[in-house]
Amino acid sequence: MNIGSSTQDFNALRYPIGTFTFGQSYSTAETSQHIVGLDELPIKLTELVGKWGDDRLDTPYRPEGWTVRQLVHHVADSHMNGYIRTxxxxxxxxPTIKPYEEGDWATLPDSRLDIAPSLVILRSLHQRWVAVLSQLDEAGLARTFYHPGSGYTYTLAEQAAHYAWHSEHHYQHINRLAERNGWK
Incomplete structure (x- = not known):
């Protein structure tokens, strides 16, 4: 394998659905689809990993990547922050939101816990988040917050798109690991 294909393989593992493109605008129909993605994630994720044992949960999704366990806890951490930002x-x-160091959070003691609490958090959190987002009109979806870490101002429509991408991004990390290892 040459260097180019090695980098390409690594990027495919790191970004299984591609990277998110910031600065886009979204129609209400597109935002509705993003909200559906947020609504579906907890069930999809639970169906995929809910019965896995420690051997699978402690497997990194890629070389030098987080384990499945860390990914599940990370999604809960990230989406709790997303909901509060909404x-x-x-x-x-x-408002100016408070960024957090996700890499550091992924190494805290709770990142080694069973994934059940994070799966429960995601189910309950997404139920509430979807309830809020699905009732927003164009003016509500145009509301903004400022992220000082990126220097970027997000609309809630873009945030919904970003978190729908984030949901599928990490789901596919785990799903493709399961496919590669014959766990499905």
Whole structure:
């Protein structure tokens, strides 16, 4: 295998559905599809990994990547932050949100716990998040928050798209690991 294909293989493992493109605008129909993706993630993820043992959960999804266990906990951590950012944007004028160090969070002691608490969090959290997002009109979806880490201002429509991508991105990390290892 040459260097080019090795890099290509690594990128395919790292970004199984490609990278997210910031700065796009989304129609209400597209946002509705993103909300459906958020609604479906907890069930899809639970069906995929809910009965896995420690041997599978402690397998990295790629070389030098997080384990499945860390990914599940990361999705819960990330989406809790996303939900809070949604509520801040709906109740304040372009609030500046608090970034967090996701890589550091993935090494804290709770990242080694059973995944059941994070799967329960995701199911409950997404139920609430979808309830909020699905009731927003164009003006609500145009509400914004500022992310000082990226220097970027997000609309809630773009945030919904980003988290729908994030959901599928990490789901596919795990799904493709399962396919590669014959676990499906």
């Amino acid at each position: 509520k801040l944007a709906l109740t304040e004028a372009n």
